[in-house]
Amino acid sequence: MKLTTHYSIILASESPRRKELFSKLAIPFEVQPAKIDETAEGALTPEDLAISIAYKKTVPIVRANPNAIVIGADTTVHLGKELLGKPTNEEQAREYLKKLSGRTHNVVTGVSIQGCGTSISFAESTLVTFYELTDEQIDAYVATGDSLDKAGAYGIQTMGGLFVEKIEGDYNNVVGLPISRLFHTLLTLEVIAFEKELSK
Numbered sequence: 001m002k003l004t005t006h007y008s009i010i011l012a013s014e015s016p017r018r019k020e021l022f023s024k025l026a027i028p029f030e031v032q033p034a035k036i037d038e039t040a041e042g043a044l045t046p047e048d049l050a051i052s053i054a055y056k057k058t059v060p061i062v063r064a065n066p067n068a069i070v071i072g073a074d075t076t077v078h079l080g081k082e083l084l085g086k087p088t089n090e091e092q093a094r095e096y097l098k099k100l101s102g103r104t105h106n107v108v109t110g111v112s113i114q115g116c117g118t119s120i121s122f123a124e125s126t127l128v129t130f131y132e133l134t135d136e137q138i139d140a141y142v143a144t145g146d147s148l149d150k151a152g153a154y155g156i157q158t159m160g161g162l163f164v165e166k167i168e169g170d171y172n173n174v175v176g177l178p179i180s181r182l183f184h185t186l187l188t189l190e191v192i193a194f195e196k197e198l199s200k
């Protein structure tokens with residue numbers, strides 16, 4: 001299938017995983033990371049929190065590119081009422097993984113699509129259950145350095161995936177972008193469309 005767009009599209013993210021997932025659409029796009037303060041005020045639900053940060057990421061990019069459609073995303077890990085962001089150091093990474101061991105957590109990615117008269121956001125949730133982890137497993141994984149740029153201190157797409165017993169929901173959402181829901185949303189918004197190929 002071949003998709004097309006009349007818009008210039010900007011992915012407001014420095015995440016290489018988001019860039020790779022967005023590339024599945026095979027349409028031209030640019031990456032412009034937004035450096036923002038990733039905190040949100042008020043007692044928000046996990047979904048509203050992820051949406052509000054995703055939206056915040058689009059704001060400076062929309063301002064600088066008024067003729068583009070800008071897409072921002074934010075992924076957070078929730079264990080009960082506790083929010084586990086990116087660990088600030090290896091000690092915190094170990095602490096997060098100990099908490100996740102043997103339990104089910106919720107990975108929520110907020111996505112915000114802004115610009116050219118479009119303003120829509122959504123959040124997708126995936127439940128992830130970890131095996132019971134030993135200290136040896138946690139120490140060995142954290143020593144790889146993979147934890148530090150990832151919410152919840154693990155990457156399901158890297159060796160962190162070895163800790164996962166099961167997931168309920170969209171795998172790509174855990175990696176950082178629910179690309180299939182985004183694909184359907186962009187089609188509905190007519191931001192993207194199928195390019196009708198002339199019969200050969």
Ligand SMILES: Cc1cn([C@H]2C[C@H](O)[C@@H](COP(=O)(O)OP(=O)(O)OP(=O)(O)O)O2)c(=O)[nH]c1=O
Nearest residue numbers: 013014015074075150151154155156174175176
């Ligand atoms: C749980 C989990 C998170 N992650 C990543 C996805 C996100 O990149 C990151 C969470 O941080 P985010 O703040 O969502 O994203 P980011 O800082 O990487 O990029 P940007 O703000 O510029 O868009 O954690 C994985 O790669 N694998 C996983 O299994």
